[in-house]
Amino acid sequence: MLFRNETRPASDFDPDNLPYYNPEIDRRVCFITGGNSGIGFYTVLHLYIHGFIIYVGGRSKQKTESAFREIRNQAKIRRGKLTLRQLDQQYLGDLKFVHLDLLDLKSVCNAVVQFKTREKYLNLLVHNAGIMAVPYSKTKDDFEIQLQTNYISPFLITDRLVNLMEHPDVKDPRIVYVSSIGHRFAVLPINLGFDFPYKPNILFTFLRYGHAKTAGIHMAKTIAKRHPTILSVSVHPGFVMNTNLFSHFTRLPFIGTLFWIFFQLFGFFFGVSNEEGSYSTLKCGVSNDLNRDEDNGKYFATFGVETTPSRIAEKDQYSLDDWGWTVSELQRRGFQITN
């Protein structure tokens, strides 16, 4: 069945088995987008519990700091259940906010500059932030809104940060791009400049999402080839129905409640919890089960189970086409791409 491996595969993944780092001895730095809600919240929680220094790029300082309070609280509760011996071997990291609005490429560049003034290297880059199902519109940078949020801005962030990951002293550098099973909505290998500006939204919005998330898989694959010292992969987190990703539909007047009921039922049968949704990112970002010689460029589904992406996502020529298009479109807008 098409979706079998991507929804609820059997898995023995347990984040408690991931390595724990002591920031005083082995300081691991992570930059993650969209860590204030949904899947990103739990990704940040587990990275924090495992000793990472985490920079969360978000557009609301207030929301992100409120998430930090909740994360610190959750970490305290979970650590309260550990034995003294376990506590002695597990260290908390640190949480830091960076202002970042993916809908504005200047904000993306500023966020990177802010990060670079504070850190000299980067171990883990997680492109988690994303939007789905929103109506067609263009950003101030003149990209379709889902394309820029889910792909163009992550591309620019990667270009600007990749050199901080390539220094030989940087331990185990990794990039995780959070794609989606929805990348399969991209049924034709269409130039990314073609952005389906049509109605009804309920149909074409998913084509736009699919193309953006396919382009993200292409990016992860191409980075793996161009920067082989970095492990670069993409993931599908699972169907995680209680995040804010579906809010465009659930907030619609009158029929929003029906959508909400439908999503809850769907989640009950096929979904995973918000926390389980973070497992594929955590496995790919931290687990010693993966390494760059064997896993670079791969795609992993729910719980981090290796899976084959769509035919379009897999094809190298389409990855190169997307790369070339993106570099030229960014340069046309004044953003030089150097890597």
Ligand SMILES: NC(=O)c1ccc[n+]([C@@H]2O[C@H](COP(=O)([O-])OP(=O)(O)OC[C@H]3O[C@@H](n4cnc5c(N)ncnc54)[C@H](OP(=O)(O)O)[C@@H]3O)[C@@H](O)[C@H]2O)c1
């Ligand atoms: N939930 C699922 O079933 C599912 C399935 C497949 C893939 N995914 C992917 O998983 C990722 C996380 O989604 P989620 O389900 O956890 O949804 P979510 O709760 O809506 O989280 C999305 C995150 O992205 C941030 N974000 C959105 N637009 C942004 C912008 N312009 N600038 C900066 N940050 C922005 C949001 O920040 P704000 O709070 O400021 O909006 C939020 O932190 C997404 O990439 C999504 O496509 C989810």
